[in-house]
Amino acid sequence: MRVIASVEEMRALAAATRQGGRRSALVPTMGALHAGHLALLGEARRHGDPVVLSVFVNPLQFGPGEDYALYPRDLARDRALAQAAGTDVLWAPEAGALYPRPPEVTVDPGPVGAILEGAVRPGHFRGVLTIVLKLLAVVDPGVALFGRKDAQQAFLVRRMAEDLSLPVAIVVMPTVRDPDGLALSSRNAYLSAKERALALALPRALAAGVAAFRAGERSAGRVIAAVWKVLGADDDLSTEYINVVDPDTFLPNHAATARSVLAAAVRVGGPAGRRLIDNVVLGEGLERDPVAPAGEA
Secondary structure (H helix, E strand, O other): OEEEOOHHHHHHHHHHHHHOOOOOEEEEEOOOOOHHHHHHHHHHOOOOOOEEEEEOOOHHHOOOOOOOOOOOOOHHHHHHHHHHOOOOEEEOOOHHHHOOOOOOOOOOOOHHHHOOHHHHOOOHHHHHHHHHHHHHHHHOOOEEEEEHHHHHHHHHHHHHHHHOOOOOEEEEEOOOEOOOOOEOOHHHHHOOHHHHHHHOHHHHHHHHHHHHHHOOOOEHHHHHHHHHHHHOOOOOEEEEEEEEEOOOOOOEOOEOOOOOEEEEEEEEOOOOOEEEEEEEEOOOOHHHOOEOOOOOO
8 A cells, every 4th residue: 555645746646547547536534444434445446446545634624612633543543444445545644735824715615515514513514625625636536435424515525526527426325333323433432431322312313213204204394303302302412403405405305205314413411512413315214324344433
């Protein structure tokens, strides 16, 4: 596995790859790899050569008081996992390489960037789309792969690629879950044993929404009410949002369909607690999401 730190070396490799008649597959991450990332790397092999993993904790997508300084970082572990997964290139630039000065030109995420996650974290998606565009510009992949746990992010990245006519295909893979249903996330490492037990209410609540839909409920409001019933039963949970959105626009739907995305965000331990997000496609249910292999969570 080739390890690269500089933008210039990554650009040179991208140019050589294209000249050789190949296009890479990029898996952009902030590190702290888990089985969800490894699933993306495995799928990437089907789409491009070489497989490039980027590891970069992007300061532009963190707001004041968020966990940029504390975000889990362990490049040695990430390197070992990436190599074991058959990754061809690990690109791990420093912040100064991608942001030699504060950027004045950024990517506007549009109206969808201001709802749900964007309402709770103002400016977050501007930072996400700006760094994704920079990564795509340097790596020049044929395909970039993202996980569905961050469904709003995946929607906006795909829309950016379409709206800006970027020469890249965006592939979105299902959420990978622990056997108990909790969606894998690098931030799960923050959870205490008690908090993790409380966090299981989130997948249970989404499952309750799916159950309501499968029982014939087509009112988005009543599907949401089924989710609220679970999340509101514990005073140690603080719900930030629950909504049913159209997958083609990511705007709220009044009617729930098989393609609708049921998305929710909660804090475990009250309004200042650890924050978790999750979602499910109503017609698929959580059982369609793969389970992390033992030891890879």
